[in-house]
Amino acid sequence: MRVTRILAVAVLSAALLFTRFAADGPAGGPAAPPASTLIPGSLSLGTPAAAAPLQTQGPRAPQDTPVNKTSFTQTLRAGPGDTLSGMLTGAGIPRTEALGAIAALSKHYDPHRIKPGQEFTVTFQPGPGGVAPGRFLGLTLTPDFKRLITVTRTEDGRFRASTVKKSLTRRLARASGTIKQSLFDAGTRAGLPVSVLIEMIRAYSWDVDFQRDIYPGDSFEIMFERFHDERGTVVHSGRIVFIALTLSGTRRALYRHTTGDGQTDYFDEKGQSARKALLRTPIDGARLSSSFGRRRHPVLGYTRMHRGLDFRAPPGTPIYAAGKGIVEYVGRNGAFGRYVRIRHNSTYSTAYAHMRRFAKGLGKGKRVEQGQIIGYVGSSGRSTGPHLHYEILRGGRQINPLTVTMPAGRRLKGWEMSRFRYAMSKIKRQFADLAIDLAVAGGSE
Numbered sequence: 001m002r003v004t005r006i007l008a009v010a011v012l013s014a015a016l017l018f019t020r021f022a023a024d025g026p027a028g029g030p031a032a033p034p035a036s037t038l039i040p041g042s043l044s045l046g047t048p049a050a051a052a053p054l055q056t057q058g059p060r061a062p063q064d065t066p067v068n069k070t071s072f073t074q075t076l077r078a079g080p081g082d083t084l085s086g087m088l089t090g091a092g093i094p095r096t097e098a099l100g101a102i103a104a105l106s107k108h109y110d111p112h113r114i115k116p117g118q119e120f121t122v123t124f125q126p127g128p129g130g131v132a133p134g135r136f137l138g139l140t141l142t143p144d145f146k147r148l149i150t151v152t153r154t155e156d157g158r159f160r161a162s163t164v165k166k167s168l169t170r171r172l173a174r175a176s177g178t179i180k181q182s183l184f185d186a187g188t189r190a191g192l193p194v195s196v197l198i199e200m201i202r203a204y205s206w207d208v209d210f211q212r213d214i215y216p217g218d219s220f221e222i223m224f225e226r227f228h229d230e231r232g233t234v235v236h237s238g239r240i241v242f243i244a245l246t247l248s249g250t251r252r253a254l255y256r257h258t259t260g261d262g263q264t265d266y267f268d269e270k271g272q273s274a275r276k277a278l279l280r281t282p283i284d285g286a287r288l289s290s291s292f293g294r295r296r297h298p299v300l301g302y303t304r305m306h307r308g309l310d311f312r313a314p315p316g317t318p319i320y321a322a323g324k325g326i327v328e329y330v331g332r333n334g335a336f337g338r339y340v341r342i343r344h345n346s347t348y349s350t351a352y353a354h355m356r357r358f359a360k361g362l363g364k365g366k367r368v369e370q371g372q373i374i375g376y377v378g379s380s381g382r383s384t385g386p387h388l389h390y391e392i393l394r395g396g397r398q399i400n401p402l403t404v405t406m407p408a409g410r411r412l413k414g415w416e417m418s419r420f421r422y423a424m425s426k427i428k429r430q431f432a433d434l435a436i437d438l439a440v441a442g443g444s445e
């Protein structure tokens, strides 16, 4: 746990003023105490971080501290395995008070699900003489970019929590770039935040092999959401609304769209989902170590047909269902070791071999969704080391997952297609109306 001690008069007050001014108001739960007695004037509405320019970096040694401060604050940052009660008591807060604050907080935020890096700002009254933290007053946190949660001590000594939704403005930003080395590199040069780049790569990963299909001179155009606070500062980059990747002169545009049944996906102009029915690579971060075709068998020593793909990966790496389907086989299967087969439709199934273990609850006849974890990489059966052996079967026969034309995912029809056409024309207009955003190009995030 990293502890930064900051002397501040503004943070807690800012949080309370914020409660009063935020248009959305507290989202459930008791409201924060009235802010009428607090300092007037324009304060930053938002997170303790947004209020940072108002704070004075205080001296670390208490004896150097001026004696007339109205409150002391400390920022606690969670490390791996930290508990909130441990962090609070570690900051000198008596255990019963820490537990009281946590109990109040738990109606708004699950204190058991703290992610490393989450910050908590705790506030104290000045102690005797005003030179050191005294009575614990409360804490604030921003669990995500939209919310500020405040826990305050009330007159009767109990704790109350409230959530305030920040008033943010959603705006669209446009950027483009030409590829010199890789899409990732071009996106970085164009100032795209990593989260947007990852989403862009995911959206195309069904169709584009990023190692083989991209050449210098290829380009991209993109429009994505950004959320601005009241000062106009970008506090969060949201989803991609439109992307077009031009590869070897062919432009592939994708539009983000939510269908009538509430499913959001990227679709091309014909209403075809970018998502395919089956994944070519049902594992993350693995290296293809053996392709489909004739090869010298590493264990048996003679040449034979290899009817799948091998992905080398550390033992325990999760393996995903390549598509939605029904589990047809789970268990030991000779040289395949621990083996799973999923039937996707009357034509296609996929098989996964040499697992270390199966996912909990996986059983014959169970339904699985695309991307659901079905097991973990191991070396069971006849295997030289931890890897996934993956097969796609068409009509019961193995085919090469790398070259097969993937069975297509959803295609919009009829009324759904009309809705999509309307949404697409709106997106095209928005894109045309936007100038390329220099703030994106400047890479201010």
Ligand SMILES: [Zn+2]
Residues within 6 Å of the ligand: 290, 306, 308, 309, 310, 388, 389, 390
């Ligand atoms: Zn294999």
